[in-house]
Amino acid sequence: MTRFSPLLTRLCGALVLGSLLALAGCHRGAARDEAVAAQAKGQFDTTIQAYKSGQFLVDGAVLSALDTGSHFAYLKDTGKLPKTVLLTRSDDSKIRKQHLQFMARMQLDYGFIVYYDDDGVLKKINPVETKARELEDYHAPVKMNDELKGKDAAGSGYDPSRQQ
Numbered sequence: 009m010t011r012f013s014p015l016l017t018r019l020c021g022a023l024v025l026g027s028l029l030a031l032a033g034c035h036r037g038a039a040r041d042e043a044v045a046a047q048a049k050g051q052f053d054t055t056i057q058a059y060k061s062g063q064f065l066v067d068g069a070v071l072s073a074l075d076t077g078s079h080f081a082y083l084k085d086t087g088k089l090p091k092t093v094l095l096t097r098s099d100d101s102k103i104r105k106q107h108l109q110f111m112a113r114m115q116l117d118y119g120f121i122v123y124y125d126d127d128g129v130l131k132k133i134n135p136v137e138t139k140a141r142e143l144e145d146y147h148a149p150v151k152m153n154d155e156l157k158g159k160d161a162a163g164s165g166y167d168p169s170r171q172q
Contacts, residue, residue, distance in 0.1 A: 052123065053090030057098035062106040065098050073110040080118045095124040095133075112138040 056076070057065035064076045071079065083089045095111055097103050103124055111122045112135040122133040 052092045052094040053120075054092075055094045055096060056111075057096050058101050058103040058107040059098050060101045062104070062110060064107070064110075073113075076110070077114055077117065080114055080120075084118055089118060090120050093120055093122045094130075095122060097125065108133055108138050 059065050059070055062073055064071050064073070066076055066079055080089065093111070093115075095103060095107065103126075108124065111124070112133050114120075115122045115133060116135050123130050124133060
């Protein structure tokens with residue numbers, strides 16, 4: 009029978025224990041959060057994802073807050089307005105305060121209930137506490153051409169020292 013030195017056995021034991029702790033630390037419950045969100049999606053009439061700059065992903069299309077409100081107005085006119093809406097994060101953006109404020113406004117305007125996924129915990133949006141925000145259209149930042157910098161509307165150079 010082969011005998012190992014006590015130092016070698018202790019070293020191997022410590023290595024196995026360290027590996028188990030490292031693997032346990034990497035897990036952090038992400039699978040549980042995904043399972044909760046996937047399970048909850050079936051309980052809601054509509055699921056919307058938060059997107060960049062206060063925009064939303066609705067049925068695969070990127071819509072501004074104003075367009076999303078128009079979408080719900082159309083659903084109301086056709087008699088297909090959902091009673092419950094779930095707001096989740098998208099691959100590109102997390103749920104921000106701006107998204108919650110827009111959804112609170114839509115909740116007041118159309119009468120449905122909005123829930124959002126807060127790290128695996130479903131929370132209901134309260135329009136009073138969230139301070140519902142007026143819906144607005146998304147406008148991308150406009151960059152000025154280099155040729156136009158320093159010129160006034162007439163096309164001539166602007167010199168602030170030549171005040172009239």
